[in-house]
Amino acid sequence: MPLEGEYEPSPDAWVRDQVERYEATDGREAGTLGGTGRPVVIFTTRGNRSGKLRKTPLMRVEHDGAHLMVASKGGAPSHPVWYHNLRADPTALMVQDGADRFDATARELEGDERAEWWERAVAAFPPYAEYQRNTDRRIPVLLAERRTGSGTDAEEQS
Ligand code: F42
Numbered sequence: 001m002p003l004e005g006e007y008e009p010s011p012d013a014w015v016r017d018q019v020e021r022y023e024a025t026d027g028r029e030a031g032t033l034g035g036t037g038r039p040v041v042i043f044t045t046r047g048n049r050s051g052k053l054r055k056t057p058l059m060r061v062e063h064d065g066a067h068l069m070v071a072s073k074g075g076a077p078s079h080p081v082w083y084h085n086l087r088a089d090p091t092a093l094m095v096q097d098g099a100d101r102f103d104a105t106a107r108e109l110e111g112d113e114r115a116e117w118w119e120r121a122v123a124a125f126p127p128y129a130e131y132q133r134n135t136d137r138r139i140p141v142l143l144a145e146r147r148t149g150s151g152t153d154a155e156e157q158s
Pocket of ligand 1: 010011012014015018033040046047048049050051052054056057058059070071072073074079080081082083084085
């Protein structure tokens with residue numbers, strides 16, 4: 001079941017614009033973080049108070065079909081709101097990676113698994129290491145895993 005609800009665009013214009021162009025072109029436009037050439041993925045979550053759908057671009061950290069969500073927020077002192085939304089309901093999640101859209105469930109990583117994925121995250125986007133140095137909080141990382149039965153648009157149409 002795809003997530004349903006009213007979409008509330010991000011208050012940040014650059015984020016809002018990136019989501020709009022990415023969705024309209026399946027990531028052929030606005031598929032990277034401006035200036036870095038590094039790819040992004042769009043994650044849709046549900047606001048834990050408003051119930052509205054929120055769309056958040058994050059850097060693409062993919063391995064074996066799973067996508068990492070790094071709650072770095074540029075090294076800001078507080079966690080991003082989407083992190084709290086997912087803690088409240090880890091199944092209220094949809095992923096768009098290029099033309100591939102699917103429902104997913106998020107789980108926060110700990111221990112060796114976290115360390116292994118953190119390395120992948122820094123390889124995909126080196127500034128994450130600096131963001132971690134610049135903040136006292138431990139940056140949470142969540143793994144978004146495709147739910148069985150949740151296919152791509154193409155699979156659903158066939
Ligand atoms: N952010 C990252 O943390 N990591 C990344 O790798 C990353 C990459 C990236 C690439 C491209 C790009 O355009 C943006 C990128 N960002 C990255 C920024 C990211 O997209 C988010 O903007 C950022 O993580 C901040 O997330 P946020 O959820 O804190 O967003 C704020 C600005 C926001 O939208 N706030 C809303 C608002 O109206 O202020 C609230 C959203 C919300 O869910 N509200 C809840 C609700 O119920 O609706 C209630 C919240 C409450 O508890 O009061």
